[in-house]
Amino acid sequence: MRLSRFERRILGAIVAVALVTLGGALWFGQGAVSEAYAVGVNQRVLDQLRSSLEVYQRHFVALREDAERTADAVAYDRRAQRAIDASDDAALGAFAEDALDRYPNVARVVALDPDGRERARAERAARLDEDENRLLVLERPAGDGGRFSVTLATDWEPFRAHQRAAELVEVYAQLVEGATYVSGFYTAVYIAFLLSVIIVALAVGIVVSRRVTRRVAVLASATERVGRGDLSVEVASDGKDEIAELTRAFNAMVRDIRTSRDRIEYLQRIGAWQDFARRLAHEIKNPLTPIQLAVQQVHRTYQGDDPRYRRTLDDAAAIVEEEIATLRRLVGEFHEFARLPVAALEPAELTGFVERALRGLEPEALLGEAAPTASAPALIVEVDERPTPVQIDAQMLRRALDNLVRNAVQAVAAAAPDGGGRVVVAARRDGASAVLEVRDDGPGIAEADRQRVFDPYYTTKSDGTGLGLAIVKKVVLEHDGSIECVAAPEGGACFRIRLPLAPEAA
Numbered sequence: 151m152r153l154s155r156f157e158r159r160i161l162g163a164i165v166a167v168a169l170v171t172l173g174g175a176l177w178f179g180q181g182a183v184s185e186a187y188a189v190g191v192n193q194r195v196l197d198q199l200r201s202s203l204e205v206y207q208r209h210f211v212a213l214r215e216d217a218e219r220t221a222d223a224v225a226y227d228r229r230a231q232r233a234i235d236a237s238d239d240a241a242l243g244a245f246a247e248d249a250l251d252r253y254p255n256v257a258r259v260v261a262l263d264p265d266g267r268e269r270a271r272a273e274r275a276a277r278l279d280e281d282e283n284r285l286l287v288l289e290r291p292a293g294d295g296g297r298f299s300v301t302l303a304t305d306w307e308p309f310r311a312h313q314r315a316a317e318l319v320e321v322y323a324q325l326v327e328g329a330t331y332v333s334g335f336y337t338a339v340y341i342a343f344l345l346s347v348i349i350v351a352l353a354v355g356i357v358v359s360r361r362v363t364r365r366v367a368v369l370a371s372a373t374e375r376v377g378r379g380d381l382s383v384e385v386a387s388d389g390k391d392e393i394a395e396l397t398r399a400f401n402a403m404v405r406d407i408r409t410s411r412d413r414i415e416y417l418q419r420i421g422a423w424q425d426f427a428r429r430l431a432h433e434i435k436n437p438l439t440p441i442q443l444a445v446q447q448v449h450r451t452y453q454g455d456d457p458r459y460r461r462t463l464d465d466a467a468a469i470v471e472e473e474i475a476t477l478r479r480l481v482g483e484f485h486e487f488a489r490l491p492v493a494a495l496e497p498a499e500l501t502g503f504v505e506r507a508l509r510g511l512e513p514e515a516l517l518g519e520a521a522p523t524a525s526a527p528a529l530i531v532e533v534d535e536r537p538t539p540v541q542i543d544a545q546m547l548r549r550a551l552d553n554l555v556r557n558a559v560q561a562v563a564a565a566a567p568d569g570g571g572r573v574v575v576a577a578r579r580d581g582a583s584a585v586l587e588v589r590d591d592g593p594g595i596a597e598a599d600r601q602r603v604f605d606p607y608y609t610t611k612s613d614g615t616g617l618g619l620a621i622v623k624k625v626v627l628e629h630d631g632s633i634e635c636v637a638a639p640e641g642g643a644c645f646r647i648r649l650p651l652a653p654e655a656a
């Protein structure tokens with residue numbers, strides 16, 4: 151899986167935040183452990199306690215050594231040796247009694263002969279109390295093969311103290327071990343928890359940033375296509391976030407560029423056609439008058455009496471007159487097209503303009519030469535009650551409206567020569583634009599032709615010039631408007647003009 155820079159940055163941020171959290175938590179945790187140390191639950195104190203047990207141990211060793219020395223001192227006393235050598239049991243008893251006086255830690259002295267029989271015995275009952283004292287019996291050989299048994303008494307207290315201390319150290323050792331274990335355990339659990347949080351955050355981060363980057367990448371490639379001049383791009387923009395907004399703005403921008411490019415292209419094309427129309431009008435118009443005059447003169451000056459030739463001349467003169475009239479009309483249209491003025495926009499109210507423009511307009515007068523005898527369709531006006539303020543050149547827009555109505559009347563009359571058809575002119579507000587529509591119930595225009603009907607010289611009529619809609623479109627573009635050809639609800643064609651609403655009302 152390759153990550154984009156944006157994705158790497160987001161994931162880096164997630165990891166950084168997680169690590170800072172982890173570090174902080176461990177630091178505070180460490181603080182808590184130090185706190186425990188400060189209170190005294192730690193290994194050093196434990197070691198200290200253990201070494202104090204050793205002090206007891208050494209004390210016990212010293213006590214034992216002292217006991218051994220005392221036993222030696224008693225057994226190897228010269229008086230004792232003499233009493234044994236002399237087999238003087240009384241002296242031996244006196245010696246033993248004496249030893250008890252001399253050594254306060256000796257509790258009993260017993261002298262035994264080689265057969266183990268008792269020769270003498272001396273003891274202190276108080277010292278022999280086992281509740282008070284810890285008793286240790288040491289034996290030493292006597293000179294004649296007999297033995298001395300010396301019982302030494304040591305106060306129980308240091309042993310008991312040692313016992314208690316040892317128990318305490320044991321308890322404390324568990325405490326220290328527990329504290330270390332507890333903090334270690336919690337650290338491990340915490341790290342594991344945080345790691346799983348990091349993993350989940352990374353997964354979520356990848357998914358979220360993937361969604362964003364994928365859509366940004368789509369936009370980027372669309373931008374590239376626009377850069378290469380492809381203005382047909384449209385990026386799907388579902389959702390409500392900033393990227394969807396950006397996408398919608400992008401689409402609107404491309405649409406605007408497309409519209410203005412189409413507009414520029416159309417105006418350039420129209421400009422070229424206007425040049426052509428001007429030259430054509432000029433070239434045709436000049437020879438018309440001499441031709442007409444010459445034919446008239448030939449017609450007038452014939453004095454002969456050949457009736458057949460006379461008739462031929464009459465016919466020729468009539469045909470020439472007629473064709474010249476047609477040519478003059480074409481020249482007039484070319485001329486009009488070539489010299490379309492620049493629109494001079496003035497504030498006006500669209501519905502009022504439409505009513506004025508259509509008042510006194512006779513559909514019959516618009517029928518044209520191809521079907522002069524057909525019944526004209528009814529002309530219906532549908533205007534919005536709300537005022538629709540616009541900026542228009544009334545004279546030019548009137549000519550455009552005239553051309554549209556003329557086309558509609560002719561199309562309807564051609565399809566229904568016996569009448570009954572209708573042409574609707576509608577004006578209304580629609581959002582930020584004013585709409586002017588000319589609709590009819592005629593044959594309509596095939597989908598494939600709806601673009602090129604606006605091309606100059608495109609016509610399907612025998613007497614048409616194909617200039618009418620070109621003039622209309624040029625006029626509309628000069629009004630900063632747009633025009634489209636769609637299917638009319640009435641069944642025929644619908645030409646829809648959109649003009650910007652005037653600022654004060656928009």
Ligand SMILES: Nc1ncnc2c1ncn2[C@@H]1O[C@H](COP(=O)(O)OP(=O)(O)O)[C@@H](O)[C@H]1O
Nearest residue numbers: 557558561603609610614615616617618619643
């Ligand atoms: N209302 C309409 N219904 C059907 N076809 C139409 C209509 N308006 C225009 N057209 C078609 O568009 C062509 C071009 O119209 P236009 O530019 O006015 O030239 P012209 O009227 O001289 O033919 C017409 O020849 C016709 O085929």
Ligand SMILES: [Mg+2]
Nearest residue numbers: 553557618619
């Ligand atoms: Mg026309």
